[in-house]
Amino acid sequence: MNVTHHNGGNGASAGGPAGAPxxxxxxxxxxxxVLKEPIWTWEIPCYFFTGGLAGGSAGLAYLSSLRGNDVLxxxxxxxxxxxxxxxxxxxxxxxxxxxxxxxxxxxxKVTSPMSVGSWLLSASGASTAIAAVNAWTGSFAGAARVAxxxxxVLGLPLSTYTAALVTNTAVPVWHxxxxxxxxxxxxxxxxxxxxxxxxxxPVRHARPARRLALASAVLELGCKELMERRLGELGEPYKxxxxxxxxxxxxxxxxxxxxxxYGRGGRSRAAAAVAGAMLCAGALSARWSVFEAGFQSAADxxxxxxxxxxxIRRGERRGxxxxxxxxxxxxxxxxxxxxxxxxxxxxxxAAARPATPR
Numbered sequence: 001m002n003v004t005h006h007n008g009g010n011g012a013s014a015g016g017p018a019g020a021p022x023x024x025x026x027x028x029x030x031x032x033x034v035l036k037e038p039i040w041t042w043e044i045p046c047y048f049f050t051g052g053l054a055g056g057s058a059g060l061a062y063l064s065s066l067r068g069n070d071v072l073x074x075x076x077x078x079x080x081x082x083x084x085x086x087x088x089x090x091x092x093x094x095x096x097x098x099x100x101x102x103x104x105x106x107x108x109k110v111t112s113p114m115s116v117g118s119w120l121l122s123a124s125g126a127s128t129a130i131a132a133v134n135a136w137t138g139s140f141a142g143a144a145r146v147a148x149x150x151x152x153v154l155g156l157p158l159s160t161y162t163a164a165l166v167t168n169t170a171v172p173v174w175h176x177x178x179x180x181x182x183x184x185x186x187x188x189x190x191x192x193x194x195x196x197x198x199x200x201x202p203v204r205h206a207r208p209a210r211r212l213a214l215a216s217a218v219l220e221l222g223c224k225e226l227m228e229r230r231l232g233e234l235g236e237p238y239k240x241x242x243x244x245x246x247x248x249x250x251x252x253x254x255x256x257x258x259x260x261x262y263g264r265g266g267r268s269r270a271a272a273a274v275a276g277a278m279l280c281a282g283a284l285s286a287r288w289s290v291f292e293a294g295f296q297s298a299a300d301x302x303x304x305x306x307x308x309x310x311x312i313r314r315g316e317r318r319g320x321x322x323x324x325x326x327x328x329x330x331x332x333x334x335x336x337x338x339x340x341x342x343x344x345x346x347x348x349x350a351a352a353r354p355a356t357p358r
Contacts, residue, residue: 034305035170035298043094045291047087048162049192049284051121052185054083055155056193058128062152064208071205072197077132079196080151084125113165124158127151159189166294172234172304173297180227187223191216192283198261199276203269210265213279217258221251224286234303237296238289247289253282
């Protein structure tokens with residue numbers, strides 16, 4: 001990979017990258033991206049949402065049952081069960097073949113977020129199912145005494161492990177947000193759990209869910225904004241194309257839904273249902289914004305090369321950073337842009353050698 005001065009030519013490039021001098025561009029080998037874009041499809045951002053909703057709802061249901069609010073607890077358990085049941089279907093659809101999900105359960109690898117997440121989803125699904133059936137029918141009373149707290153405890157990592165999954169990749173906008181993205185996903189999970197409970201619970205029993213939804217709406221908006229600001233230039237994908245549209249849509253829905261819930265949600269069941277739907281849609285849009293930003297970040301080489309150069313200059317990693325090109329432009333006569341500098345050097349060395357007398 002070379003950093004060359006702006007002079008036209010072919011190849012993927014971007015001006016003004018982080019860590020590169022002004023007036024330079026990143027040029028990659030034959031114009032190919034440095035990173036491959038993720039191959040995930042639409043099921044994955046939906047899974048980000050349903051996994052968080054399942055985990056957050058399980059926690060809300062357990063705490064509500066401890067406080068004697070069985071009406072809210074039953075509805076929260078039902079929401080958790082529906083969400084945790086949909087999640088494996090979304091993962092299986094993305095994987096393409098059902099047995100691929102089962103293959104991930106053949107071993108438990110604590111250093112792999114995907115392995116840990118697969119076991120979390122399975123264990124959470126089993127415990128949530130027992131707790132939900134007990135809440136609605138009274139069956140499995142003995143098993144439910146263990147399943148309820150287990151589902152609530154497992155719901156916490158279930159809500160945030162997907163953030164660890166994406167930040168464990170090389171995609172810059174995800175990896176560099178590894179300290180804040182779990183808080184964004186966690187607050188989004190609490191927001192969707194509170195919003196869903198508000199939408200399906202009678203007003204007089206939904207007060208804890210309203211408080212959770214309103215507090216989480218503030219946290220969701222604040223954490224995501226802080227994350228984008230901390231990313232600096234690496235956060236540019238959040239201000240471009242699909243990621244920007246989903247991000248702004250999410251902000252509008254969350255702010256609007258919180259306003260409706262605060263103003264009318266405590267008095268009107270219809271207003272609470274509308275507010276809950278808006279908040280859930282806003283949380284889903286925020287997950288889509290993060291998803292789309294990863295594709296844009298992986299496609300542009302400046303987000304990959306710039307941070308590496310900065311780290312080398314700060315002495316945080318070993319390496320060399322070339323800012324002056326060997327040649328000013330590609331020379332097809334001596335090879336491709338990647339091999340031309342070496343060929344030119346060889347020709348110069350050969351010309352500098354003294355001629356051998358015959």
